[in-house]
Amino acid sequence: MKVLYFAHLKEIININEEQITLNQDYSVLNFKQYLVEKHPELKDETFQVAVNEEFVQDSSVITDQDVVALIPPVSGG
Numbered sequence: 001m002k003v004l005y006f007a008h009l010k011e012i013i014n015i016n017e018e019q020i021t022l023n024q025d026y027s028v029l030n031f032k033q034y035l036v037e038k039h040p041e042l043k044d045e046t047f048q049v050a051v052n053e054e055f056v057q058d059s060s061v062i063t064d065q066d067v068v069a070l071i072p073p074v075s076g077g
Helices: 008-013 028-038
Strands: 002-005 017-019 048-051 067-071
Touching: 002 008, 028 048
Parallel strands: 002 067
Antiparallel strands: 002 017, 048 067
């Protein structure tokens, strides 16, 4: 799968995107836990997850063919 990082998240881990191969489907919640293990600097960060350009809930399923985007909260003015 392709994982895209936006805003300050890409600065924290110093990449815009990466390819990750999953051996099984993950819930969004489990995938977030996987990412924190892979990138511990994301531990205290808040972000929404979009799968194939749609925001999803923690119970949604992510497969190896999906495009996943991590999007931090946006403040407006």
